[in-house]
Amino acid sequence: MKIAVVTYGTEGDTRPLAALCRALMNAGHAPTLLADSGTLGSATALGVPSAPLSGDIRGALMPGEGLSTVVNQASGFNSTAKALAQIANTHAVAWMREVVDASEGCDAIIASGLAAFVGLSVAEYRGIRAIGTGLFPITPTADFPSPFLPPDKIPRWLNRFSHRLVNGALWQAFRKTTNAARASICGLPARRSVWTDHPMLYGVSPTLLARPHDWPTHAYVCGQWSIANTEWTPPPELEAFLAEGEPPIYIGFGSMAGFDRSQLVKTLITAVAGRRALFYPGWSGVDASVLPENFFVVGETSHHWLFPRTSMVIHHGGSGTTHSATRAGVPSVVVPFAGDQFFWANRLERLGVAGKPVLGKRIRSEDLARAIAFADREEVRARSTAIGAKMAGEDGLRHAVRTIERLMADSRVRETVSG
Secondary structure (H helix, E strand, O other): OEEEEEOOOOHHHHHHHHHHHHHHHHOOOEEEEEEEHHHOHHHHHOOOOEEEEOOOHHHHOOOOOHHHHHHHHOOOHHHHHHHHHHHHHHHHHHHHHHHHHHOOOOOEEEEOHHHHHHHHHHHHHHOOEEEEEEOOOOOOOOOOOOOOOOOOOOOHHHHHHHHHHHHHHHHHHHHHHHHHHHHHHHOOOOOOOOOOOOOEEEOOOOOOOOOOOOOOOOEEEOOOOOOOOOOOOOOHHHHHHHHOOOOOEEEEOOOOOOOOHHHHHHHHHHHHOOOOEEEEOOOOOOOHHHOOOOEEEOOOOOHHHHHHHOOEEEEOOOHHHHHHHHHOOOOEEEOOOOOOHHHHHHHHHHHOOEOOOOOHHHOOHHHHHHHHHHHOOHHHHHHHHHHHHHHHOOOHHHHHHHHHHHHHHHHHHHHHHHO
């Protein structure tokens, strides 16, 4: 099968889709990944054919930009939706044209992230199968509220409604520009309601999030989408640091940016209190040269290789890092800034492998030190080891590929019958 895989977001949004594409290739299919050019490094490393979509997501996270404000102020849903819509609406016409060009001759389009509505529209234009994917749950359920809302402040009886409310509000923010692009590029009529009937595949571990009992049959919890880069080798300096003493604390906030960098560094130094630590600057712009000698600065590393060699992982609660840390069998300290990060912080707290989240908006050294002390507890380490062992038995990519193949086979059967 020839498949266009379309997403838009940070590296955390693109990397799992690159892994899915590699798994599809290994199964004999021909995917092409479309995403922000600055996030396609994982696709290149895995040998996945790719093409850039218009835009600059990293620039949108720099100080003064809309997404930066959301991260820095830990804004609510309305501000988050507005910032996301600004990006998507700015590029909707260009994305629609780019996906139309890339999808010629394709059998299906897999759509995700901020480009999901564009991908679903182009699949409609092409008359081919549309498959949605996600790294956090957006299919309505009574089991928990929308991941875009505070996890402990919504009454249970409003859970299902909260998903519909959020999904509808996001569509309203995207609708005008999406419909204009549908008309100008694809000649499609305006769409009034958000898509709900297409299959949804989630690159989420059933250990972290059991499949809700009230989900429709076309929503699937597959497991994490991640491939260990077997060709990656650690720098000798990193190996030497790890061999010099006890397993260090890993600290990294991925693509998060826009916060008070100097204050963050002071807070980390105080909370770590002289312990050995690995620090990954990511997109933060932190000047790592000011860190003391107990900190070792790392660049891009294989989480598969590194996390099991650490004592705990301090991270922002992105879906990918959350899964990788938990799968490694080590506790987490979660510092959420925006979006679904609060949802994953809550899941890890409920599982007992992380303490209360330390809010990124007002991170304080005493709160961070308290969360580190919780992660140091013997019973927390034991729970982390057990949950990691359970996750290690999951094969999310295999599940996803088999599901995609089955969905495509079902489509062909229906086409044959209707023909």
